Every structure is written in structure tokens, then in C-alpha cells.
Amino acid sequence: MIQKIKDLMAMKEQVDVIKNNLNYATSSVSELKNEIGALKQQINDNINELDNKNNEFFKNFDENVTLIKNIRHDFEKELFQFKLLKSQLQKKLIEKFEEELDKELKIQIDTLKKDSDNYNELKENINKITEKVNNLSEEINKFTEISRNIKKEDFELTRFAHQLIEMDKEKLELMQKIDTLERLVSKMRRQEFVTR
Numbered sequence: 001m002i003q004k005i006k007d008l009m010a011m012k013e014q015v016d017v018i019k020n021n022l023n024y025a026t027s028s029v030s031e032l033k034n035e036i037g038a039l040k041q042q043i044n045d046n047i048n049e050l051d052n053k054n055n056e057f058f059k060n061f062d063e064n065v066t067l068i069k070n071i072r073h074d075f076e077k078e079l080f081q082f083k084l085l086k087s088q089l090q091k092k093l094i095e096k097f098e099e100e101l102d103k104e105l106k107i108q109i110d111t112l113k114k115d116s117d118n119y120n121e122l123k124e125n126i127n128k129i130t131e132k133v134n135n136l137s138e139e140i141n142k143f144t145e146i147s148r149n150i151k152k153e154d155f156e157l158t159r160f161a162h163q164l165i166e167m168d169k170e171k172l173e174l175m176q177k178i179d180t181l182e183r184l185v186s187k188m189r190r191q192e193f194v195t196r
Contacts, residue, residue, distance in 0.1 A: 026144070028164060032171070033140045039174065040133050046181065047126055050119070053188070057115060064108055071101065115188070122184055129177050136170055 075097060143163065 025164070029140060029144050032164070032167060033144065035171065036133060036136060036140060039171075039178070040130070043126060043130050043133060043178065046178075046185070047123075047130070049185070050123055050126065053185075054119060057119065061112060064112070068105065068108070071104075075101065115191070118184075118188055118191075122181060122188070125177070125181060129174060129181070132170070133174060136167065136174075140167065 078097070079094065
């Protein structure tokens with residue numbers, strides 16, 4: 001009888017240990033979920049900022065198109081005046097002007113194309129990271145639900161700890177990618193400032 005009581009006491013201690021471990025694991029998962037939520041918010045903010053940059057980019061593009069139209073208009077006016085000059089001088093001036101205009105147009109088009117390519121690449125990378133974060137959040141929700149409903153005898157603390165470690169690694173990788181993306185955004189801003 002005494003032995004049974006001792007066995008029951010020992011079993012109760014083991015159950016208490018398992019409960020404490022389960023509570024700790026659940027708390028850790030909740031904290032990780034909150035961090036992932038903050039990370040998603042930060043990514044959404046970055047996407048909004050990129051959208052604003054995109055709007056500004058196309059606004060500048062429209063302004064450049066207007067500028068080019070004005071240049072063309074001015075060119076047509078100058079061409080009319082050049083017709084009053086001697087034919088040889090007129091031809092040389094027109095050829096020189098067209099050459100410079102083509103160079104300027106090529107520079108502007110190349111710059112716009114480069115900015116557009118950088119923006120598209122950056123947006124694609126952010127979309128991939130957002131998708132990974134969403135998938136990771138779904139997995140965390142699954143683990144949270146499992147931790148609430150799991151039976152004491154089926155609980156495998158070691159496996160769960162490994163899974164938490166893997167999720168932490170993924171989180172670190174995502175943070176590194178976000179840092180890389182922030183540097184890319186800063187680089188694009190500097191390039192845009194230099195272009196202006």
C-alpha cells in the first residue's frame with residue numbers, strides 16, 4: 001500500500017514536470033508567434049513604402065516624358081528657325097542637335113529601365129519572404145493548437161524542441177533577408193538621388 005502511494009507521488013511529480021515543460025513550450029511558441037506577427041507588419045510596411053516609391057517612380061517617368069515632349073517641341077521651333085539659315089549650316093546644326101538628343105534620350109531610358117528592373121526584383125524577393133512568413137505562421141498556429149490538445153502520454157518534448165529550433169533558424173534567415181532588402185532599398189534611394 002505504501003509502495004503504491006510512493007508510486008503515485010512519483011507519478012504526480014512526473015506529471016507536474018511535464019505540465020511545466022508544456023506550459024514553457026506553449027509560452028515560447030506564443031512569443032515566437034508575436035515576433036512573427038511583428039515581422040509580417042514590418043514587411044507590410046516595407047511593401048507599402050515600395051508602393052509609394054513605385055508611384056513616385058512613375059510620376060517621375062511622366063515628368064520625363066513631358067520634358068521630352070517639350071524638348072521635341074522646342075526642337076521643332078528651332079528647326080523652323082534653322083530653315084532660314086543657309087542649307088549647309090542648317091544640316092550641320094540639325095545633325096548635331098539630333099545626336100545630342102538621342103544620347104540624352106538613351107541615358108534617360110537606360111536609367112528608367114534599370115530602376116524598373118531593380119524595383120521588380122526587390123518586390124519579387126519581398127513577395128517570396130512574405131509567403132514564407134505566412135507559411136511559418138500557419139505552422140506555428142498548428143503547433144499552438146497541438147500543444148493545447150495534446151495528451152500527456154503522447155507529448156514528445158525533444159521533437160518539439162527541435163522543431164522550435166528549426167523555426168528559430170528560419171526566423172533568423174528571414175531577418176537576414178529583410179536586412180539585405182533594406183540595404184537594397186537604401187541603395188535604390190541613393191541611386192535615385194544621384195540620378196536627380
